[in-house]
Amino acid sequence: MKTHYSNKVKALPLQIVLVIPFVIQIFAAVSLVGYLSFKNGQRAVNDLAEQLIDRTSDVVDEHLKSYLSIPQTLNQINADAIRRGILDVQNRQTVGKYFWDQMQASNLTYIGIGLTTGEGVGAARYDGKTITIDDWTAKPPNNVYTYATDDRGNRTQVNTRWDWLNFSESWYIEPIEAGKPIWTKILVNNFPTGPYIAASTSRPIYDAKNRLLGMIACDIHLLKLSNFLHSLDISKSGRVFLLERDGALIATSGTEKPFRLVNQKAERLQAIDSSDPVIQKVAKYLQAVKGFKSITEDTDLELEIEGKRHFIDVAPWRDEYGLDWLLVVSVPENAFMAQINANTQTTIALCLGALIVASVMGVFTSHWIVSPILRLNGASKAMASGNLDQTVETSGIQELNTLSNSFNYMAGQLHELFTALEKSKEELEDRVEERTTELKNTLEELQRTQSQVVQSEKMSSLGQLVAGVAHEINNPVNFIHGNLAHVQEYTQDLLAFVQLYQQRDSNPAPEIQIAAEDMDLEFLQQDLPKLLSSMKVGTDRIRQIVLSLRNFSRIDEAEFKSVDIHQGIDSTLMILQHRLKAKPEQPEIQVIKDYGNVPLVECYAGQLNQVFMNILVNAIDALEESHAKLNFQQIEDNPGRIIIRTSVVNTTWVEVAIADNGVGISQEFQQRIFDPFFTTKPIGKGTGMGMSISYQIVTEKHGGKLECFSTIGKGTEFIIQIPLRKVNGVV
DSSP states (O other): OOOOOOOOSOOOOHHHHHHHHHHHHHHHHHHHHHHHHHHHHHHHHHHHHHHHHHHHHHHHHHHHHHHHHHHHHHHHHHHHHHHTTSSOTTOHHHHHHHHHHHHHHSOOSEEEEEETTSOEEEEEOTTSSOOEEEEEOSSOSSOEEEEEEOTTSOEEEEEEEEOOOGGGOHHHHHHHHHTSOEEOOOEEEEETTEEEEEEEEEEEEEOTTOOEEEEEEEEEEHHHHHHHHHTSOOOTTOEEEEEETTSBEEEESSSOOSEEEETTEEEEOBGGGOSSHHHHHHHHHIIIIIOGGGOOSOEEEEEEETTEEEEEEEEEEEOTTSOEEEEEEEEETHHHHHHHHHHHHHHHHHHHHHHHHHHHHHHHHHHHHHHHHHHHHHHHHHHHTTOOOOOOOOOSSHHHHHHHHHHHHHHHHHHHHHHHHHHHHHHHHHHHHHHHHHHHHHHHHHHHHHHHHHHHHOOHHHHHHHHHHHHHHHHHHHHHHHHHHHHHHHHHHHHHHHHHHHHHOSSOOHHHHHHHHHTTHHHHHHHHHHHHHHHHHHHHHHHHHHHHHHHHHOTTSOSSEEEOHHHHHHHHHHHTHHHHSOBTTBOOOEEEEEOOOOOOEEEOHHHHHHHHHHHHHHHHHHHHHHHTTSOHHHHHHSOOEEEEEEEEETTTEEEEEEEEOSSOOOHHHHTTTTSTTOOOSOTTTOOSOHHHHHHHIIIIISSOEEEEEEETTTEEEEEEEEESSOBTTBO
């Protein structure tokens, strides 16, 4: 068959189709590269700033961790030495020299102790270079002696004297009250040796009998932290600084000091009062927008400071001893833009050159490609017209040469392939139809089998039997129960009459006395009321059992109606009482009822009772299985327990949860628990249909849900959810 196609759209030559889009694509690519280069330059600024900030933050974090751990370690070592008696705090001469030696080996500002007696001693490096020894007595004034020392730590002369009282200084009070190692409030003072601002870590010290001796502390001058921050490799206008949560400056990479002198008194410098515009602007922004105390995680910001964009990172820095600082890193954008702008211009120039070269090469390449394609086009038209005897000459392009060979081979095999394809199609259709018929028959057979098994498992006949037996028992029991009240009344009258007779005739005839002794009249008067009371209790019990059987079967009520599900659960438990009560080999299985305020539920009461029966029987079986390997005492220590909980969910559903602490069900079996014929019980103890039927009753009959949750060794919980009211013919 020959089919002719008409083409009304004007066609373009292949060479033009190849060249024009190629040039347009190259131009678009160059423009896009130039644009993306500019955008990537800006993005690179962000990336570089972020990398620099992250690197700087990491360096500062590592330095703080390393540097601030030194005083904690020294305090621990010295406290242990004092506790073991190696270092005698009463010998202040020796202790001072001991601290002098430690100052020589560490980059600290102060090491000292304050005793509960008010005395103390320490070694200090107030000017950052020379080590002196402070030794003080308990009572001011001028109770502190600051000694110059030689190169061996010996005291040479008194440099100065000044006042000090342990019990009024936070340096002493805070660690004593805390009773553990802490960082105290930053110390700021203008000592005779010069301004002194330091972070102090301290801890209580005890003797071998755990008696408080005082405290020991190590100070770090904050200017040393500023010196470290100043040494960081960051841009000239970049800043790194540390803040306390109240906004007070701790250290900065700039030249400004974190304190100022007012009337010869040293005071902390607030960051918002800093003369450094970067520190001041960042601090004011944080205070106004977030608040220093509300920053709990790493925060990235961008701010305009003096007309320049700055990238800012604010991160909390904490340690286990109570430090809670803010680390702020600020980097200006112009630190990166110069080189990036130059790179962007170079990229655009190279892209324009590539555009020109690519356009020229596209013209020559298109001509080379078009020629063999035109030959293939002519051969294809001939084949479309029905002439399959076509061959195409090969070309110098490997891919087109392969295409030509494939075309020539295709022409020879095309007829055979069409024939084979048609035959395969017919065979496939036959096989699909045959397989579909088999699957349909199998599915119908499976549905019929399942329906027959489900119907055979229903407890309708059992319900009829239970209801009949309950009815037959109920009549005579009611007769006995109803007459027991009269018998009890008559008996009381007779006993009262006998008692009255005994009171009136204290000396009865001998025959009456003999008869009274033979029948044990006194015992009879006492036991007969008890016997009648026991009979009444027995008939009450029988009536309760009969009522439970009738409630369980629901044979005397409509199939679908509003019922109290608590009554159905209680009836089921009554029927299973013989399995729950104590036995010689095991104690009683505890049943805990946690009933909620549940209204009447519209349901198939008898079928729902069947679900309760199946789940409770499985729970009892699981508990008996878990108790099989235990003795009576072990079971009594960890008794079997069934918890029944009811509640209303979302105002329209009722939920019944039945849980046990038995052996549990594995995850693999939980996925199959509702499958027909599946059971974990031994052969002869279960058909495998109980849970399948229960699932069908809950989901299909009532439109609800039945779920199983279990953990091996801990127990199993089944959760039933059904609607409170019938909706559109389905509960």
